[in-house]
Amino acid sequence: MNVSVVVFPGSNCDQDAVRALASFSGRPVAQVWHGDPALPAATDLVILPGGFSYGDYLRTGAMAARSPIMEAVRRHAYEGGLVLGICNGFQILTEARLLPGTLLPNKTLTFVCKPCTLRVERTDTPFTGAFRPNQVVQFPIAHHEGLFYLPEKELDELEQRGQVVFRYASPEGSVAPEASPNGSLRNIAGIVNERGNVLGLMPHPERASDPVLGERDGLLVWQSVAGWIEGGH
Amino acid sequence: MDFRTVGLTENEYKTILRELGRTPNETELRLFGVMWSEHCSYKSTRPLLRLFPIEGRAVVQGPGENAGVVDLGEGFGLAFKVESHNHPSAVEPYQGAATGVGGIIRDILAMGARPVASMDGLFFGDPELRKTKALRQGIVAGIGGYGNAVGVPTVGGKTVYDEAYTENPLVNAFCAGVVRLEDMVRSDTAQSGRLVVLLGAKTGRDGIAGAAFASVELAEDTSASRPQVQIGDPFAEKLLIECCLELLEKRLIDSMQDMGAAGIISSSSEIAAKSGVGMTLDLDRVPLREKGMTPWEIALSESQERMLLIVNPDRMEQVLQVAAKWALDCTVFGETTGDGRYVMKAGGAMVVDLPPAFIGGNAPIIHWPSREPRDLEERQRLEVEELSPPKDLGAVLRSLLEDPNLGSKAWISEQYDSMVQTNTVIGPGGPVSVLRVLRGDKSPVFVAFSMEADPWKCRTDPRGGGAETVARTLRSLSVCGAEPLGWTNCLNFPSPQDPEVFWEMRECVQGMADAARGLSCPVVSGNVSLYNETPQKKILPTPLVVTAGLLSDLDGFLPWSRWREGDHLFLAGMPNTALGASRYLLRTFGLLQGKILPFDAGAEQDFTARARRTAKERAARSARSLAGGGLAVALAKEAMESGIGARLDVQIPTRPDVFLFGEGGPRALYAVPPASLPLFRSIWRGSPLTELGVATGNILDVKRGFSLSLAELRDSWRR
Amino acid sequence: MRHRAEIVVTLKSGVLDIQGKAVFQSLQQLGYGELEDVRVGKVVHLLLDAPTPEKARELARGMCEDLLVNGLIEEYRISLEAAER
Amino acid sequence: MRHRAEIVVTLKSGVLDIQGKAVFQSLQQLGYGELEDVRVGKVVHLLLDAPTPEKARELARGMCEDLLVNGLIEEYRISLEAAER
Numbered sequence A: 001m002n003v004s005v006v007v008f009p010g011s012n013c014d015q016d017a018v019r020a021l022a023s024f025s026g027r028p029v030a031q032v033w034h035g036d037p038a039l040p041a042a043t044d045l046v047i048l049p050g051g052f053s054y055g056d057y058l059r060t061g062a063m064a065a066r067s068p069i070m071e072a073v074r075r076h077a078y079e080g081g082l083v084l085g086i087c088n089g090f091q092i093l094t095e096a097r098l099l100p101g102t103l104l105p106n107k108t109l110t111f112v113c114k115p116c117t118l119r120v121e122r123t124d125t126p127f128t129g130a131f132r133p134n135q136v137v138q139f140p141i142a143h144h145e146g147l148f149y150l151p152e153k154e155l156d157e158l159e160q161r162g163q164v165v166f167r168y169a170s171p172e173g174s175v176a177p178e179a180s181p182n183g184s185l186r187n188i189a190g191i192v193n194e195r196g197n198v199l200g201l202m203p204h205p206e207r208a209s210d211p212v213l214g215e216r217d218g219l220l221v222w223q224s225v226a227g228w229i230e231g232g233h
Numbered sequence B: 001m002d003f004r005t006v007g008l009t010e011n012e013y014k015t016i017l018r019e020l021g022r023t024p025n026e027t028e029l030r031l032f033g034v035m036w037s038e039h040c041s042y043k044s045t046r047p048l049l050r051l052f053p054i055e056g057r058a059v060v061q062g063p064g065e066n067a068g069v070v071d072l073g074e075g076f077g078l079a080f081k082v083e084s085h086n087h088p089s090a091v092e093p094y095q096g097a098a099t100g101v102g103g104i105i106r107d108i109l110a111m112g113a114r115p116v117a118s119m120d121g122l123f124f125g126d127p128e129l130r131k132t133k134a135l136r137q138g139i140v141a142g143i144g145g146y147g148n149a150v151g152v153p154t155v156g157g158k159t160v161y162d163e164a165y166t167e168n169p170l171v172n173a174f175c176a177g178v179v180r181l182e183d184m185v186r187s188d189t190a191q192s193g194r195l196v197v198l199l200g201a202k203t204g205r206d207g208i209a210g211a212a213f214a215s216v217e218l219a220e221d222t223s224a225s226r227p228q229v230q231i232g233d234p235f236a237e238k239l240l241i242e243c244c245l246e247l248l249e250k251r252l253i254d255s256m257q258d259m260g261a262a263g264i265i266s267s268s269s270e271i272a273a274k275s276g277v278g279m280t281l282d283l284d285r286v287p288l289r290e291k292g293m294t295p296w297e298i299a300l301s302e303s304q305e306r307m308l309l310i311v312n313p314d315r316m317e318q319v320l321q322v323a324a325k326w327a328l329d330c331t332v333f334g335e336t337t338g339d340g341r342y343v344m345k346a347g348g349a350m351v352v353d354l355p356p357a358f359i360g361g362n363a364p365i366i367h368w369p370s371r372e373p374r375d376l377e378e379r380q381r382l383e384v385e386e387l388s389p390p391k392d393l394g395a396v397l398r399s400l401l402e403d404p405n406l407g408s409k410a411w412i413s414e415q416y417d418s419m420v421q422t423n424t425v426i427g428p429g430g431p432v433s434v435l436r437v438l439r440g441d442k443s444p445v446f447v448a449f450s451m452e453a454d455p456w457k458c459r460t461d462p463r464g465g466g467a468e469t470v471a472r473t474l475r476s477l478s479v480c481g482a483e484p485l486g487w488t489n490c491l492n493f494p495s496p497q498d499p500e501v502f503w504e505m506r507e508c509v510q511g512m513a514d515a516a517r518g519l520s521c522p523v524v525s526g527n528v529s530l531y532n533e534t535p536q537k538k539i540l541p542t543p544l545v546v547t548a549g550l551l552s553d554l555d556g557f558l559p560w561s562r563w564r565e566g567d568h569l570f571l572a573g574m575p576n577t578a579l580g581a582s583r584y585l586l587r588t589f590g591l592l593q594g595k596i597l598p599f600d601a602g603a604e605q606d607f608t609a610r611a612r613r614t615a616k617e618r619a620a621r622s623a624r625s626l627a628g629g630g631l632a633v634a635l636a637k638e639a640m641e642s643g644i645g646a647r648l649d650v651q652i653p654t655r656p657d658v659f660l661f662g663e664g665g666p667r668a669l670y671a672v673p674p675a676s677l678p679l680f681r682s683i684w685r686g687s688p689l690t691e692l693g694v695a696t697g698n699i700l701d702v703k704r705g706f707s708l709s710l711a712e713l714r715d716s717w718r719r
Numbered sequence C, D: 001m002r003h004r005a006e007i008v009v010t011l012k013s014g015v016l017d018i019q020g021k022a023v024f025q026s027l028q029q030l031g032y033g034e035l036e037d038v039r040v041g042k043v044v045h046l047l048l049d050a051p052t053p054e055k056a057r058e059l060a061r062g063m064c065e066d067l068l069v070n071g072l073i074e075e076y077r078i079s080l081e082a083a084e085r
C-alpha cells in the first residue's frame, strides 16, 4: 500500500505516522508538504497527522484546512481514495468540510493525554475490516479539542447513516458518558464520511503500533487498510 | 547615567573603568548591568560550582556549553540540562512557564540536538490557598501549552508543596535531546569573516532586562517596574527546531546559539569570546516588531523563538532558502572579524566597542559572607522518644497518601503530551521515565531519567540533604537497571547576601558533590536561581537534580508495580533509618526537624552495584527504591498499582513508625518470584537484606503495623 | 483608504459553551451572585485597505466566511470605522 | 434590572500577538493582500442583574479585574445595554 503523510507547519505526529506505517508496510512512506499542489501518484492512503498545524491558533485545524495541499486531498477523497485524519488531522477534515461536525474544547478545558479504550461500531469500513464486531481496543488520546459536536438532529442522521465508527467506552465496552474522557457527544471518537473512505479519529493509532511502547491495537487499523487495498477496492 | 541604576556595584564599576581605560557609554553600561547580573554571570556561585566533579567516562561535553552531552554509543550523544524560570512564572504563570519550556528546548537545540524529552520540577505553596491554585493551574497549562504544541513529550517531573513557595513558586524545566556527535554544535568554532545571522521571531520589547530581573528579590508589589512579559509562540519554535535541524543536517552553519537571557548581546558575545574572534553587529538591520526601540533595547531584548547563526558567506543563499521553506525571518546583521573587538552600530554610529571576553566572563566574583545558621542545632534536634507513637499506623499511611507531596500527580501529567515522537517507553507516574533513543540504522538504546528534590532535608541538614538528593536519583536508576551517565541540576535558593543562606547553599553543593564523587557520576550542566524570596518569606534550600542513565536493552530493565500472587517481598539495604525531615514527621507532628542519615559512599556503591546486577540478571520481578514516606508508602504504591495486597510479618528492629516511615539511605523494596529466590539471595549476600513477607490477596497487612484494603489505599491516594 | 474592522465571533445559541460555563462558575465562586449568564467568544481586529467602507465590509465578510468563522457553530458581527494613517 | 455587558479583551500594544500573526499570514495566503494587520482577542458576554447601568458597569469592571482580564498583558473595553426579559 502507498501511504502519503501530509506535513503542515506545526504538525508534530507526522514522523510518528511515517514510522508506524513504514514499519508496518515495509515500504517507504511519502511525506507531502502542505504547500505542494499534488499528492504522489498512486497514493492509496493519505494521512493528515496530529499536531498543532499553524499553532492551532484561531480554531484547531482552520488554517491547515485552507492550505494548498487540501485541494489535492479533496480530489483524492472524491475519487474514492482513502483519507485518515488523526487528532489534529480529524479537526482539519471537519474544517475542510470533508467530514461533518466540529471538535470543541474538552469538557475538562484541559489537554488530556492518556490511554483510552474504544469500541468499534462498524467493521465494514476500509479502516476497520480487521477488527471484530464491537471489539474494545486501546489507543492513547492527546488533545485539547476533542469534543465532537453536531446539532442534535444532524447527529441523529449521522448515527442513522452509520457514520460513527469508534466510541469511547469502558474496558467492558459500555459507552456511558463517564467513559468519555472529553465529553464528546454520544462518546464519539471517530467518524467516516457517507461514502466511508474518509475517517477522522481523535485517538492515535500510530501511538499504539509498537510493542516496545506497550500498545499495539493500532496495527488493526493498518491491517484493515492493507486488507481493503489488497481486496482490490 | 549612574552605574547603580543598572544594578552594578561600585566594585564592578571600578573594574569596568580599569579594564576599559575609559567611561562606558549608556548602552555599554546597560549591557554590563545585564551581563554582570547574577543570572548571567554566576558571580556568587562560580566558586561553589567548582566543587562538582565534571569528569567521567561518558562525558562528551561538560558544563560550559548550552547543555551537557553524554555518550550513547554508535556516534550518538544525549544533550541535557535543567533551567529555572521561577521569577517569570511567579508574575505571569502561563507565559512564564511556557517560555521556560521554550528556552530550555532552544538550549538543547543549540547543541545541534533534536529535543526528545522534557520534564518539569514544580514547587508550589500551600495547596489550599486560592493563590496557589491559580498559579498552579496557569503553570501546568503553560508547560503543556508549549510542550504539547512544539511536539516534545513531557515524560515526567517532580511536584513539591510547601508553604515556603507560596509567594515564590519554582518552575524548573528540563530537556534532553539526541545529537549525532560529529554534528554537535559548539560556541568556540566561529572563525573570522563569517556572517552573523538572526533566525526566527522579530525583536520586540519583551522581557527587557529580564535577566537582571531574575536576580533581585520579588518586590512586595510585583506590578511595579516590571519588564514586559515574554509571550511564548510554540508554533514559531516548532518551525525553528525543524529549520535549525535541517540547516545542520545540510551542514550550512558553522555555529549557533540560542537567545536566552540578555538576547543578542549574550548569545553573540559568548560566541565571540569563546571562539576568540571579533564581531561587528549592525542593530539597524535587526527586524523589529515595535517602533522606536533604542540600541540597548534591541541588544538586550529577550524576545523568544530566535537563534543566532554563524554562517559562511558562501552558504548564505542556501540558508535563506531553508529559512524561507519554514517561513522564518532570516537576516544577516553582522560579521565576525579578526580584530578582536566586539562592536555594535546603530543609526550609523558606533554604540558599543568592547573586548568580547570582558562582557560575559569577567564579572568579579562576589565572596558573600557565610555563617552556619544560628538555629541549626535546633533544626537538627530530634528526640524520637519524645514523640508519642501514633496508635493507628494505618491512618498515618492514609494521611501520607493524601499528602499532595506523595499523592498521585496524574492530574498534572495527563495535561502533558507524554507520548509524541513515539519513543516514550515509560512515561510519568513511576520512579523513573524511560525513553527509546534511535541511533540511525544501529540498534536503539534506552535512557532512563530520574528527577529529585527534597528541600526539607536540605533545610534541616543541607549537606546530607544535598547528598541524599543526588543519591536518590542514582538509586532509582540503578534499581531499574540503568547505568548512570551524568546529571544536571538547578540550585534554587533565596538571596545569597544572607550569610546563612550562603552557608546552606555551600553545604548543599558540597553534599551533592560528595555524593557525585562517591558514586562516580559527573555533573554535565546546570543552572542557578537566586533571590527566591519576598520580604516576608524565603524558599527552602531547593537543589533539584536530574540524572540520566543508560539501558542498552529492555531485557535488563526492572520495572515497578508488578507484584504477583506469591512473590516474596524483601527490603534491601539497612532496615533502620531516620525520621529526620521525613514526610511522616511533617505530616503527623508538624515538625520540620532532625538530622538525616549521613551519606555513606561505600554503602551506596555496594547497593547500586547489587541493584544493577539484580536487574541485569532478572533476579526480581518488581522493585522500587525508597523515597518520600519510606517503606510504607513504597509498599502501598506497589500494592495499589499491582492490584494485589501483601502479608508482612517482620521482626521490626526499631519503633514501628521509624521502620515504616523513616527515610534516607540506599534501600529498595523488591518482589521476587519463588523461582528466582536463590539468585536474588546470592546477589544480595553480604549486604543487609530483610525478608518482609509475600504478595497476596487484596489487603496490605503488616503485622504490628496496619491492615488496609487496596480500595482504602486507592481512595486516599487519589484524593 | 484605511479601515479598522472589529469582528465579534460568538457561538450560536444552542452550541455548548464550555468555556463560558466555566467562567460563569468561577465568577460565582468569587461572589458575583448577580451574574446570570456568560458566553465567551473571540474578537478579531483587522486593519485593511479599501476604497470605500462598503468595499472594506465586503472584504471583512469574505475573511469571515473564508477563515475567521466556523459557520456551523459560530456567528459574527462586523463593525467598521475609518482608521487614520 | 437586567443588563447585557460586552467585554472586549485585547492584548496591550507591544505584546506579541501570536494568534494575530498566524491569522494574518493565513489570510494573506488566501489572497487578502489588502490586509495590513490582524489582532485577535476575546469577547465575553455577561448577562447580569443590577439596579442601575452604573452599578452594572462597576460589577463588570470588577469581574474583569478579578478574573476575565490579565492586566499584565491585556486591556479591555466594556459596552453595556439593557437586556429585556
Ligand SMILES: Nc1ncnc2c1ncn2[C@@H]1O[C@H](COP(=O)(O)OP(=O)(O)O)[C@@H](O)[C@H]1O
Pocket (backbone or CB within 6 Å): B120, B121, B122, B154, B155, B156, B157, B158, B159, B160, B405, B406, B407, B408, B409, B410, B412, B413, B427, B428, B429, B430, B431, B432, B433, B627, B628
Ligand atoms: N510536574 C510533573 N510533571 C510530570 N510528571 C510529574 C510531575 N510531578 C510528578 N510527576 C510524576 O509523578 C510521579 C511522582 O511524582 P513525585 O513528585 O516524584 O512524587 P513521589 O515523591 O511520590 O515520587 C513521578 O513519576 C513523576 O514523574
Ligand SMILES: [Mg+2]
Pocket (backbone or CB within 6 Å): B430, B431, B451, B627
Ligand atoms: Mg519521585
